[in-house]
Amino acid sequence: MSNIVLQVENLHTSFFTRAGEVKAIDGVSFYVREGETFGIVGESGCGKSVTGLSILRLLPEPAGQVTEGKIILEGKNLLELSKKEMRAYRGKMISMILQDPMTSLNPVYTVGDQIAESVRLHQDLPENMVEAEVVSALRLLRIPDPEMRIKEYPFQLSGGMRQRVVGAIAMSCRPRLLIADEPTTALDATIQAQYIALFEDIQAKTNVAIIFITHDFGVVSRICDRVGVMYAGKILETAPTREIFKAPKHPYTAALINSVPQLDKKDEKLFSIEGQPPSLLNLPPGCRFYPRCTVSMDICKEQEPPEVKLDDNHSVSCWRVK
Amino acid sequence: MTRFIIVRILQAIVALIGIAVIVFFLVRVSGDPMALIASPNMSEEQYQKIKESLGLDKSWGEQFWIYIKDMARGDLGESLIREKPVTTMIGESMPNTLKLTVPSFVLSMILSFFLGVMAAIYRDSFWDQGVKFLAVLGQALPVFWVAIMAVLIFSVYLEWLPVAGMSTPAHYILPVGTMILFMLPGMMRLVRSSMLDVLDSEYIKMARIKGLPERSVIWKHALRNALITPLTIIGMLLPSLVLGAVISEQIFNWPGMGTMILQATFERDFPVVQSITMLTAILVLGINLLVDILYAYIDPQIRYQRA
Amino acid sequence: MFGIGKKKAYTGLSRGTRIVRSLTLIIPSIVMVIMIIIALFANLGWIGLPDVGLAPHDPNSTNPRDKLLPPSFIEGGKSDYFLGTDRLGRDIFSRVLYGARVSLSVSLIVILITAVIGTILGILSGYKGGRTDAFIMRVTDVALSFPALLLAMLLWVAIGPGYWTVVLALSILGWAGYARMIRGESLRIRESDFVAQAQVVGASTWRIMFRHIFPNIVNSLIVIMTLQVGMMILAEAALSFLGLGITAPTPSWGSIVADGRSQLDRAWWISAFPGICIGLVVMAGNFLGDWIRDKLDPRLRQL
Numbered sequence: 001m002s003n004i005v006l007q008v009e010n011l012h013t014s015f016f017t018r019a020g021e022v023k024a025i026d027g028v029s030f031y032v033r034e035g036e037t038f039g040i041v042g043e044s045g046c047g048k049s050v051t052g053l054s055i056l057r058l059l060p061e062p063a064g065q066v067t068e069g070k071i072i073l074e075g076k077n078l079l080e081l082s083k084k085e086m087r088a089y090r091g092k093m094i095s096m097i098l099q100d101p102m103t104s105l106n107p108v109y110t111v112g113d114q115i116a117e118s119v120r121l122h123q124d125l126p127e128n129m130v131e132a133e134v135v136s137a138l139r140l141l142r143i144p145d146p147e148m149r150i151k152e153y154p155f156q157l158s159g160g161m162r163q164r165v166v167g168a169i170a171m172s173c174r175p176r177l178l179i180a181d182e183p184t185t186a187l188d189a190t191i192q193a194q195y196i197a198l199f200e201d202i203q204a205k206t207n208v209a210i211i212f213i214t215h216d217f218g219v220v221s222r223i224c225d226r227v228g229v230m231y232a233g234k235i236l237e238t239a240p241t242r243e244i245f246k247a248p249k250h251p252y253t254a255a256l257i258n259s260v261p262q263l264d265k266k267d268e269k270l271f272s273i274e275g276q277p278p279s280l281l282n283l284p285p286g287c288r289f290y291p292r293c294t295v296s297m298d299i300c301k302e303q304e305p306p307e308v309k310l311d312d313n314h315s316v317s318c319w320r321v322k
Numbered sequence: 323m324t325r326f327i328i329v330r331i332l333q334a335i336v337a338l339i340g341i342a343v344i345v346f347f348l349v350r351v352s353g354d355p356m357a358l359i360a361s362p363n364m365s366e367e368q369y370q371k372i373k374e375s376l377g378l379d380k381s382w383g384e385q386f387w388i389y390i391k392d393m394a395r396g397d398l399g400e401s402l403i404r405e406k407p408v409t410t411m412i413g414e415s416m417p418n419t420l421k422l423t424v425p426s427f428v429l430s431m432i433l434s435f436f437l438g439v440m441a442a443i444y445r446d447s448f449w450d451q452g453v454k455f456l457a458v459l460g461q462a463l464p465v466f467w468v469a470i471m472a473v474l475i476f477s478v479y480l481e482w483l484p485v486a487g488m489s490t491p492a493h494y495i496l497p498v499g500t501m502i503l504f505m506l507p508g509m510m511r512l513v514r515s516s517m518l519d520v521l522d523s524e525y526i527k528m529a530r531i532k533g534l535p536e537r538s539v540i541w542k543h544a545l546r547n548a549l550i551t552p553l554t555i556i557g558m559l560l561p562s563l564v565l566g567a568v569i570s571e572q573i574f575n576w577p578g579m580g581t582m583i584l585q586a587t588f589e590r591d592f593p594v595v596q597s598i599t600m601l602t603a604i605l606v607l608g609i610n611l612l613v614d615i616l617y618a619y620i621d622p623q624i625r626y627q628r629a
Numbered sequence: 630m631f632g633i634g635k636k637k638a639y640t641g642l643s644r645g646t647r648i649v650r651s652l653t654l655i656i657p658s659i660v661m662v663i664m665i666i667i668a669l670f671a672n673l674g675w676i677g678l679p680d681v682g683l684a685p686h687d688p689n690s691t692n693p694r695d696k697l698l699p700p701s702f703i704e705g706g707k708s709d710y711f712l713g714t715d716r717l718g719r720d721i722f723s724r725v726l727y728g729a730r731v732s733l734s735v736s737l738i739v740i741l742i743t744a745v746i747g748t749i750l751g752i753l754s755g756y757k758g759g760r761t762d763a764f765i766m767r768v769t770d771v772a773l774s775f776p777a778l779l780l781a782m783l784l785w786v787a788i789g790p791g792y793w794t795v796v797l798a799l800s801i802l803g804w805a806g807y808a809r810m811i812r813g814e815s816l817r818i819r820e821s822d823f824v825a826q827a828q829v830v831g832a833s834t835w836r837i838m839f840r841h842i843f844p845n846i847v848n849s850l851i852v853i854m855t856l857q858v859g860m861m862i863l864a865e866a867a868l869s870f871l872g873l874g875i876t877a878p879t880p881s882w883g884s885i886v887a888d889g890r891s892q893l894d895r896a897w898w899i900s901a902f903p904g905i906c907i908g909l910v911v912m913a914g915n916f917l918g919d920w921i922r923d924k925l926d927p928r929l930r931q932l
Contacts, residue, residue, distance in 0.1 A: 091534075349786065462859065466870045471900075
């Protein structure tokens with residue numbers, strides 16, 4: 001087994017609003033290994049993006065704060081770093097790709113400038129080497145004519161190409177961990193497939209650990225090695241992708257998988273989950289999925305289910321799993 | 323880029339001719355300019371002489387042609403009351419107006435950008451609340467009244483600042499302050515909201531993800547984008563600048579163009595008013611042209627599209 | 630439900646904030662209503678009752694024995710003159726009440742005129758696009774950056790002073806703000822399916838503009854109109870202050886402030902009170918405008 005790059009332990013993140021404390025992340029633990037892709041799947045608002053921003057320590061302050069837990073990157077707890085030390089980690093050790101390629105590049109600077117900025121910041125290179133490094137980052141993302149592209153502005157590029165540039169910025173310093181927050185959601189289906197293939201390629205070349213955040217189980221099956229299913233601030237089930245598809249243990253996981261259209265099961269009716277996720281402002285006691293669960297029991301209403309380890313890689317929090 | 327500038331200059335010239343036509347005929351359509359000048363005890367002979375000297379005996383078409391020709395040569399005609407060329411009158415009063423408007427404009431810009439950006443960065447802080455309060459007050463209170471109240475307090479009661487004149491730096495404080503009040507609140511508010519929009523954007527998040535220090539995030543990535551919107555409306559500050567100058571000069575007896583044109587208006591000295599209106603039109607078009615070019619420089623998208 | 634950095638996460642309002650919010654609606658509304666009542670009922674001469682009204686004195690009747698009296702609540706003031714008198718012994722309170730008429734009526738008329746012109750040109754520009762759009766927008770740019778003050782001076786010279794000179798001076802340039810905003814809105818609506826549908830069934834340009842686009846920009850229009858109340862009152866006041874407004878002896882707030890300038894060292898009250906009135910109405914108008922905008926069309930916020 002290769003090394004663990006990132007270990008998140010019992011992470012709690014809250015937003016302190018005028019209405020009260022919103023527990024966006026309520027005790028999340030997971031790890032990612034070198035060269036592995038860990039998927040975080042869930043409906044919008046379940047806290048998956050907040051998890052990414054918590055790791056980077058870029059929560060909107062002062063409202064958002066990590067209240068408890070550890071985020072250990074290669075032996076260092078990121079939550080104990082000073083602001084300055086944390087900045088040195090960002091872009092160099094951990095990087096992130098945001099969802100919308102149309103807005104995540106600065107419109108007034110060229111592609112080259114925006115990548116070079118990162119290179120200059122984190123790599124102690126003589127100025128004449130910077131451009132070569134920028135070009136190599138563009139090559140890594142398989143952007144054609146990199147020498148030409150560096151002089152172009154974001155508005156001159158297509159959406160798919162922009163998202164590759166965002167990837168090039170993120171990968172320019174060969175980080176150990178890449179957080180991809182719905183990087184393919186805004187792209188067309190064909191471009192999406194290309195982009196996912198690109199991820200595999202990059203991972204093979206750089207051995208980067210990837211956290212892939214998505215709401216789409218279809219995408220998960222194509223790229224993730226292991227998955228955590230997140231619901232209302234908590235990971236309900238973690239397992240290797242193949243296993244989770246074959247035998248989901250949590251009713252929520254099963255429901256999510258059933259809601260993915262599958263080509264080989266044409267006749268089956270597409271499943272959708274009734275109801276809304278609970279308000280994170282005042283979580284009721286008991287299982288947070290209870291109100292929408294179709295197989296709930298009495299105990300589910302009163303007590304929160306503990307995490308049960310089925311084996312080394314598979315754990316689940318549900319009263320039906322013993 | 324060059325083509326874009328040339329097209330814009332041509333458009334500006336067409337617009338200028340359009341305005342010249344409107345101004346010229348507005349003064350004439352409304353009545354015989356002679357009626358404005360003639361006094362009842364004027365003899366018929368005098369009347370005809372003045373009419374000829376002003377070229378008012380010719381047809382409108384001819385008059386317009388002469389007017390355009392003269393203007394192109396830099397001859398703006400002669401004041402009816404003062405019997406001086408309008409250019410001389412402008413030459414005499416312009417320096418004083420510039421002494422007032424230039425520092426006011428520069429200070430307003432510096433202050434509004436600084437305060438607006440700071441308010442956006444420290445959103446909802448005490449500082450931000452202060453800026454917002456200032457903007458609300460500044461956009462509601464009539465500036466001429468605030469200026470008069472300032473005179474009442476600082477000159478009449480406290481006797482700290484002089485009421486009128488322009489001999490010492492202290493004489494500049496109230497007039498310049500008055501003009502700043504015309505431009506600052508609106509601009510400050512716009513800079514703040516523009517900066518807030520930019521700070522909320524994804525590329526600012528991306529800049530932070532890169533590990534850039536907050537300094538670069540704000541001054542390199544945010545500011546340039548935040549400047550685009552306020553810059554496009556800098557031309558629209560001209561009305562405030564003119565109104566500010568006239569009111570400030572009027573209140574503090576400042577011998578500038580504002581005082582001059584106001585007096586000319588009350589004396590119905592139409593060549594003066596007409597010429598200054600035309601000069602302002604040229605200024606307006608010139609500023610719009612400049613803003614367009616500046617805008618193209620800051621926003622690469624415009625530069626490329628129109629190149 | 631909520632995402633990072635999205636404002637929605639912070640919408641939980643405490644009771645205190647809600648009370649403050651509603652006060653920013655109630656107080657400006659009260660101020661506005663009072664000002665409208667004052668403008669209408671300063672005197673009822675306009676419905677044939679010249680002796681009835683809120684104003685205790687004729688605003689123009691001079692009284693040489695009561696010159697420069699301070700307000701009644703200050704030592705030396707007479708109870709007859711609530712806000713004191715000017716150098717001709719005219720009652721400031723009555724003059725301020727009458728002054729509301731000029732300020733409010735001028736701004737109302739100008740807003741109506743400019744809104745109509747601006748809306749037509751804005752829709753035309755946004756819907757037609759192309760050369761029509763380019764031309765209208767160039768003219769709009771010029772109108773937006775041309776000083777209304779100079780136009781007012783030009784008109785003063787050309788057609789002489791008067792109520793309609795002021796209205797004309799503010800209207801000739803005032804439409805441009807509407808045109809620009811309405812154009813933006815129309816541009817957006819032009820792309821919607823119901824407009825395409827109307828085009829397919831062969832509706833005329835004018836029909837599409839007014840039956841299909843106009844109803845969808847009414848909200849924005851109302852917002853802009855409310856926000857213009859304050860601006861127009863300020864503009865009228867500035868013109869009156871400079872002597873370019875309604876001519877004496879008709880009192881207007883701006884001209885009363887100007888009247889008081891020469892007596893500043895002896896009678897501050899002449900200038901002070903009309904200015905406070907202007908500030909109050911304009912602030913009320915702006916707060917109402919902000920409130921209506923937040924309700925009807927929050928997208929206009931940044932503008």
